[in-house]
Amino acid sequence: xxxxxxxxxxxxxxxxxxxxxxxxxxxxxxxxxxxxxxxxxxxxxxxxxxxxxxxxxxxxxxxxxxxxxxxxxxxxxxxxxxxxxxxxxxxxxxxxxxxxxxxxxxxxxxxxxxxxxxxxxxxxxxxxxxxxxxxxxxxxxxxxxxxxxxxxxxxxxxxxxxxxxxxxxxxxxxxxxxxxxxxxxxxxxxxxxxxxxxxxxxxxxxxxxxxxxxxxxxxxxxxxxxxxxxxxxxxxxxxxxxxxxxxxxxxxxxxxxxxxxxxxxxxxxxxxxxxxxxxxxxxxxxxxxxxxxxxxxxxxxxxxxxxxxxxxxxxxxxxxxxxxxxxxxxxxxxxxxxxxxxxxxxxxxxxxxxxxxxxxxxxxxxxxxxxxxxxxxxxxxxxxxxxxxxxxxxxxxxxxxxxxxxxxxxxxxxxxxxxxxxxxxxxxxxxxxxxxxxxxxxxxxxxxx
Numbered sequence: 131x132x133x134x135x136x137x138x139x140x141x142x143x144x145x146x147x148x149x150x151x152x153x154x155x156x157x158x159x160x161x162x163x164x165x166x167x168x169x170x171x172x173x174x175x176x177x178x179x180x181x182x183x184x185x186x187x188x189x190x191x192x193x194x195x196x197x198x199x200x201x202x203x204x205x206x207x208x209x210x211x212x213x214x215x216x217x218x219x220x221x222x223x224x225x226x227x228x229x230x231x232x233x234x235x236x237x238x239x240x241x242x243x244x245x246x247x248x249x250x251x252x253x254x255x256x257x258x259x260x261x262x263x264x265x266x267x268x269x270x271x272x273x274x275x276x277x278x279x280x281x282x283x284x285x286x287x288x289x290x291x292x293x294x295x296x297x298x299x300x301x302x303x304x305x306x307x308x309x310x311x312x313x314x315x316x317x318x319x320x321x322x323x324x325x326x327x328x329x330x331x332x333x334x335x336x337x338x339x340x341x342x343x344x345x346x347x348x349x350x351x352x353x354x355x356x357x358x359x360x361x362x363x364x365x366x367x368x369x370x371x372x373x374x375x376x377x378x379x380x381x382x383x384x385x386x387x388x389x390x391x392x393x394x395x396x397x398x399x400x401x402x403x404x405x406x407x408x409x410x411x412x413x414x415x416x417x418x419x420x421x422x423x424x425x426x427x428x429x430x431x432x433x434x435x436x437x438x439x440x441x442x443x444x445x446x447x448x449x450x451x452x453x454x455x456x457x458x459x460x461x462x463x464x465x466x467x468x469x470x471x472x473x474x475x476x477x478x479x480x481x482x483x484x485x486x487x488x489x490x491x492x493x494x495x496x497x498x499x500x501x502x503x504x505x506x507x508x509x510x511x512x513x514x515x516x517x518x519x520x521x522x523x524x525x526x527x528x529x530x531x532x533x534x535x536x537x538x539x540x541x542x543x544x545x546x547x548x549x550x551x552x553x554x555x556x557x558x559x560x561x562x563x564x565x566x567x568x569x570x571x572x573x574x575x576x577x578x579x
Contacts, residue, residue, distance in 0.1 A: 156279035157272050159303050164263040165320045171295040172234040173226045179244050183477055187470050199224030205243040235260045246459045247477045255289040262286055267324045356449055357417040357428045359410050360494055374411045380537050394509040394519045396529045399541035405522035409492050416490045427489050433502050434495040436468035443475040450482035472505045489517040496523035510535045
């Protein structure tokens, strides 16, 4: 693709007293928006997305420091280093004030550290701004009709509103009736530089756009309800009806009391008290009921260690429809800890979970609540949609008191007497209730009425 830049040379030679036509003024105003206001907006979007992903982990908040730039560079793959050498040379210095639109758009849309986990809505808005900015380079005559100008500025204002960026300066330029010659000369230089950048990046951009298109199609694919529960044990088990009914009733009360937020239920007890099996039975009953009402899911996370939790989140991401392309990029990226992997995966599944009116996550076998608490959907949060987290643990030390968002069910006392009778009948094949009672008394189970 070739560009005609002779018009820019001519415009730069215009005398200061030259009066610009309305169509030229339209063009200059659009250039100002593209090269001054859009980059400022994109800098805010970049920092917002970086902080969302990394503020609470070892990389930390983006503060325009050299360390920030090195962290970004290190998270990019070898393939990215090869394709984006010029942008990364600027980005790794860390100061976003020095980044032009090319750097900012790469960092937001096409980088490994942010681009692979960007939400569809933000991706579309930033891409609209990219198209407006790139469109400037295709206007060979330095003129723009009122219709085309209003159309371009409308796209910018719509994208800024969606991204929650201020639009007052865009509106001010939109209504401007004159333009200083010195400012025009500066804008023309930026247009010429943009054309060179676009020429160099054309092939790479085309490939990336095709990848984005394929990903968007996968992301927008149909989602279904699903239920993922822990495996049944090899030994005999029985339904703990009273425990399940009691706990589920409390779950419903919590849900009704905090509509639209996450509630957390803790089940604690010694090994062998049946925590995991009660959680499994609750999960099945929850799914059977909610799936008849609409879209829902139940997922089980093995929260025994950070590694098992990360593996469980990976499985959940696949079930929620996160693309293999995205997960493969995550697997090959420079992630330094399981904590960081979990934060990445949570970022990927968050928009997916919001598509479900309700959901239940069972965090099973938690050994240390303090270790994994921050890696589970946060209690009371409304950012994840309306869902519940059911935690099974032996760790009583940091379970919060019952409240608006939480409930604790201790299970150390063992199963209910009626459940014990049914289990003994099933295991021993004794059919007469009287004989079962004799066996229970012999086993020192004295809770029968």
